[in-house]
Amino acid sequence: MNIGEVAKMADLPIKTIRYYEEIGFIQPKRSANGYRSFRESDVHKLAFLGRARSLGFSIEDCRALLQLYENDTRASADVKQIAQEHLTRIDAKVKELQAMRITLSHLIEACAGDDRPTCPILSDLATLS
Amino acid sequence: MNIGEVAKMADLPIKTIRYYEEIGFIQPKRSANGYRSFRESDVHKLAFLGRARSLGFSIEDCRALLQLYENDTRASADVKQIAQEHLTRIDAKVKELQAMRITLSHLIEACAGDDRPTCPILSDLATLS
DNA sequence: CTAAAGCCTCCACCCGCTGGAGGGTCAAGC
DNA sequence: GCTTGACCCTCCAGCGGGTGGAGGCTTTAG
Numbered sequence: 001m002n003i004g005e006v007a008k009m010a011d012l013p014i015k016t017i018r019y020y021e022e023i024g025f026i027q028p029k030r031s032a033n034g035y036r037s038f039r040e041s042d043v044h045k046l047a048f049l050g051r052a053r054s055l056g057f058s059i060e061d062c063r064a065l066l067q068l069y070e071n072d073t074r075a076s077a078d079v080k081q082i083a084q085e086h087l088t089r090i091d092a093k094v095k096e097l098q099a100m101r102i103t104l105s106h107l108i109e110a111c112a113g114d115d116r117p118t119c120p121i122l123s124d125l126a127t128l129s
Numbered sequence: 130m131n132i133g134e135v136a137k138m139a140d141l142p143i144k145t146i147r148y149y150e151e152i153g154f155i156q157p158k159r160s161a162n163g164y165r166s167f168r169e170s171d172v173h174k175l176a177f178l179g180r181a182r183s184l185g186f187s188i189e190d191c192r193a194l195l196q197l198y199e200n201d202t203r204a205s206a207d208v209k210q211i212a213q214e215h216l217t218r219i220d221a222k223v224k225e226l227q228a229m230r231i232t233l234s235h236l237i238e239a240c241a242g243d244d245r246p247t248c249p250i251l252s253d254l255a256t257l258s
Numbered sequence: 259c260t261a262a263a264g265c266c267t268c269c270a271c272c273c274g275c276t277g278g279a280g281g282g283t284c285a286a287g288c
Numbered sequence: 289g290c291t292t293g294a295c296c297c298t299c300c301a302g303c304g305g306g307t308g309g310a311g312g313c314t315t316t317a318g
Contacts, residue, residue: 055232058304065251076244087233107212112209
């Protein structure tokens with residue numbers, strides 16, 4: 001399979017697939033013309049990576065997950081730990097964003113949003129903490 | 130004032146202040162020895178920027194906000210619009226993270242997390258969508 | 259035979275800093 | 289006067305995770 005077909009099957013941009021090869025996620029062979037030649041298993045790996053990335057796992061998490069995926073003697077505890085740590089990071093991020101959200105929505109509510117210069121949003125930003 | 134003092138007052142890393150000069154947020158003069166020489170107004174601007182950044186505004190948002198801040202004839206509507214758009218982006222991000230969170234927490238719950246290789250997390254990731 | 263589509267490599271860029279190398283300057287203590 | 293250490297400077301590289309484009313092959317369709 002050529003890269004274009006694989007890109008459609010794994011639902012990933014061509015550039016991303018080449019990048020994933022560069023960082024060692026896959027090692028497709030080359031045809032005589034220099035084109036990458038992908039196997040079914042590459043498509044599976046790429047789909048796996050795409051799904052993991054869409055759940056927000058970092059590239060390094062993906063690398064670890066991929067290794068576990070390919071390791072028959074893995075312990076599910078190792079997978080769970082990676083996922084758990086990632087969930088913790090997500091929760092932290094959500095909290096951070098929600099804190100911003102609250103402050104911001106209060107400021108927006110307080111702002112007249114007309115043609116006058118007085119603005120509680122700017123006043124807040126200008127406040128020395 | 131030298132950069133170190135300013136960094137403490139505005140609660141920003143020195144590197145960040147130099148970067149903010151580089152991208153045109155401030156234009157401190159130079160002393161004879163080549164050191165940056167900051168005014169009170171620079172400290173105010175930097176604190177403003179720090180606060181805006183901590184609310185998640187992008188650098189380009191900050192640039193616009195700073196211009197409005199310094200413009201006596203601004204319309205608060207312009208400020209409000211920037212804030213509103215930013216809030217919308219935050220909401221989108223929160224939703225995205227929460228969707229990940231839900232999927233991920235279900236998978237984690239379903240995973241035994243022991244020394245056996247069977248793992249619903251990996252099974253899910255490997256599922257072709 | 260030609261045009262378009264597809265593939266290749268390589269390099270630069272995005273954001274918002276951050277770290278480090280390799281240096282000059284200044285204030286305090288001896 | 290000299291050293292030490294804290295400051296300051298510039299310049300370059302790198303983070304994550306790709307993305308865009310230039311410039312050039314190859315393959316395929318008509």
